[in-house]
């Protein structure tokens with residue numbers, strides 16, 4: 001249409017003018033530029049490009065989860081919610097930012113997470129705060145602050161959220177990542193530890209991920225202290241064989257040498273004294289109790305004497321889960337957890353035992369996405385689109401129809417039926433094009449006539465066949481059609 005044309009050509013002209021300014025304005029601009037000795041046009045262009053690039057860049061180690069990949073992410077969340085709820089855990093949410101001291105006191109100085117990886121900064125009032133690197137400490141803080149020791153014990157809570165660690169980004173290691181976790185406070189019993197392992201293991205199984213459980217006991221704080229003296233003596237005697245990183249860790253955090261991934265450390269680690277030999281009978285019996293429960297529920301495990309976990313708050317049972325080879329097994333754990341009987345007291349609460357795990361969402365997400373790609377490879381795009389087809393589109397014609405459509409869409413949604421629409425569009429053709437783009441199998445069409453008749457047309461998008469349906473029976477018809 002002529003009007004549109006003139007708008008478009010006006011835009012073009014404006015664009016031209018920007019590139020090649022001419023006339024009065026141009027002279028004025030030139031004057032200003034000369035007076036200020038402003039940067040050249042090329043400088044300006046590159047400066048604005050840089051600015052744009054920075055605005056549109058992500059921080060290293062951080063990522064978006066875009067709609068074309070978010071299905072697996074949401075699937076993990078829903079499965080996590082379902083399983084935690086079925087085991088009697090209640091959802092807890094804590095702030096992403098906490099006082100730095102919370103993490104320093106609980107995770108411990110000398111740990112990589114605290115010494116190297118925490119995002120710490122001063123708040124505007126000078127308070128020292130940090131982005132949470134994990135959530136167990138925050139949940140323990142919440143347990144104390146909300147007096148949860150007065151509730152019937154154990155108190156079982158689950159969480160989901162982003163964590164931040166300024167680590168070196170690599171495959172499966174991000175600076176912002178999500179964890180799902182469960183914590184049980186107020187009960188020291190092997191069955192609690194075993195139940196937590198069950199939750200994480202069964203969640204992986206529900207998601208179709210084959211994993212193995214690696215497990216160990218690191219005993220009480222006193223037993224560990226005795227063991228560490230022995231370990232440090234041994235590591236010092238083998239110092240020259242160790243990697244530079246492990247040499248540094250002998251004094252800072254000797255237990256971490258045991259889970260070193262450096263090839264040159266492996267021989268030394270294999271021969272190292274094993275913590276199990278420093279455990280009291282009570283600690284050994286406790287550990288045996290956990291293993292017996294795991295046997296009972298038929299969860300296989302690998303006894304791993306070198307598994308110690310890096311954080312100060314752990315005691316007794318510690319465990320990690322790794323994907324089996326079929327699921328692209330790697331050195332990266334999918335799940336990590338253990339008992340932390342001293343944590344609540346250490347943070348200023350009562351002497352309350354605790355145990356928990358955290359589950360790395362991105363690592364499981366990567367397995368699910370890889371599998372999805374493999375399943376889809378070899379299939380034509382059209383076949384994939386066909387498989388993914390779901391939901392309904394709602395098209396309408398006229399103001400009255402649009403109002404009635406909104407009401408019907410709301411009722412259908414309440415019954416769990418996904419409905420796409422664009423009620424702002426008045427052309428039926430445009431709406432049908434949109435329905436095709438959404439890939440729906442059926443479209444509901446409501447015109448003036450249908451509004452008066454209290455009916456709606458149901459169009460099969462493949463055959464083009466249209467059925468007239470009574471609006472009062474719409475819900476039943478669709479539920480039957482979509483097996484809801």
Ligand code: AMP
Nearest residue numbers: 172173174177333334335336358360363
């Ligand atoms: P942690 O709190 O270190 O025991 O970690 C528990 C789980 O969170 C690990 O087993 C991983 O699955 C996951 N995880 C830890 N750090 C990262 C990271 N930097 N990027 C992605 N996932 C991580």
